[in-house]
Amino acid sequence: MTHTSPHAAHDSAHHRLPQHDSDDDGQAEILDLDAEVLAEHTASITAWLPLDQAPRHIVDLGCGTGTGTFALLARFPAAEVTAVDASARHLRRLAERAEALGVADRVRTVPADLDAGWPELGEPELVWASASMHHMADPDRALRAVHDLLAPGGLFAVVELADFPRFLPTDAPKERPGIEERCHAAMAHRDAEHVSHRGADWGPKLAAAGFTVEGKRTLTVNVDGSRSAAVGRYALSSLKRLRAGAAHALTAEDLGALDQLLDTESPHSILRRSDLAVRTERTVWAARRA
Template identity: 55%
Template sequence: MAHRSHRHHHSASGPGGPDMAALLDLDADVLHAHLSEVATWLADLTGGVPVRRILDLGCGTGAGTFTLLRRFEDAEAIAVDASPQLLHHLRGRARELGVADRVRTVEADLDAAWPALDDVDLVWASASLHHLADPDRALRGVFTALRPGGLLAVTELDGLPRFLPDELGLGRPGLEARCRATLAHRHAETLPQLGADWGPHLSRAGFTVETERPVTIALEPPLPESAGRYAQAVLRRMRAGLDGLMGTDDLSVLDLLIDNDGPESVLRRDDLTVRTERTVWLARRPPVAI
């Protein structure tokens, strides 16, 4: 995106371009079990109350949208993002899945203006709040859009996933850890809310936090073929942000790993893992007192 909000949707090919769309689709494919688990937690919290209208904030290519539509079969979804390219991709995916009639897209920069949305039963905000200049303002908008008793799911991550063994066999042990540490230092300035405790933010906006759950994802070999492409996409995104910040020796090895055809490419390695930590907050707008 060209805005401050949801900058995780930028890519080397331009805001919301095909590289980022591919990365988000691979993330959804490789980590689909995590998405389904969160959707099940939400269903448990509904207490049997029907979910008719879902709002997906910073929807990207629709991982949350489609997971929730599968879980809540009578619901429709409103998918909000600042990137017209990603919304176009999402609409195409909705047609492929046969749910186009249940999805409406809204292009909006949540740092600029809150879209006119209300009477929502469930809101999904995955890896989007920390990109906002004023997340408290956005959460107040979510609170207003939700019906009394409605639910909000916030998922945030500690950084990009990890894939490589510490001993690469390429003369640069600990490469991935150094790359992440370098980017973390940069993100401390550009994304100060990354890694924040969102519980106090939710409470200030009027929500009651039902549960906060840290989630550790650790996928070991053998991995699906898509995991190699996922690692390549993430490491390419990492590489694009490291120019001028790391030495040429480290960057040269990183280039070997993200190459399509070389023997050291992550597309050909059999020692990859997928490791990431995320935290999920499930919160409710208090019901109206009788």
């Protein structure tokens, strides 16, 4: 099982496979906000996938609370999705939403820590893994497992973040400009030991596992806060988790300024800012099993 990172809930797509239940509620909130704010971008990825025909069976690896699952169900209305995650709480949340949306008969949830072993998942025509492959203890072995899982001619979609989302302008807050970047720098140094495959070029790895890479696409994400009220809540939840992970490396002045941003009663609260945006990049590789 890999280690839980304070950034893990950004892995949307955001979504790592091994989780600890004690941290699931906070992660679930960020995953749901990410899904809401970036729904357009996720839909554009599912529409881009080079499929000869609509899949009937899809596996979503590291599904989290269902960002990919529900986007895929919407894109392929005749398909069924097997949603796999190590977090029982996330899977319950996903199942409850499927029930509420009237698609419960098209969703099967499977609890599994894929570092420990792979359950029976059938023979899907499409496997989707969004921000989950880099958390695998042995990604090359996992890629080979996906290759063997897919139906002949099936497609594997790997979606990864180039970096974690940023929300504040670089000169904010006025008292401590650049505080968000300093938090991310502290976390990058800390996470490098545990998540060494983040930012990898998955093309060569996919080819080595026997896939033919048929397409690669990078999406630049820049969602202005004026477009969605959820951006402020997304920023608040994300920066709370960032503070928890980066506090050890921050000065007292940085911590004070950060706490003012996170205090929803403060006039400096991040929820009162009109200059927020969600800025990140996502890259998707589409790989075919021969």
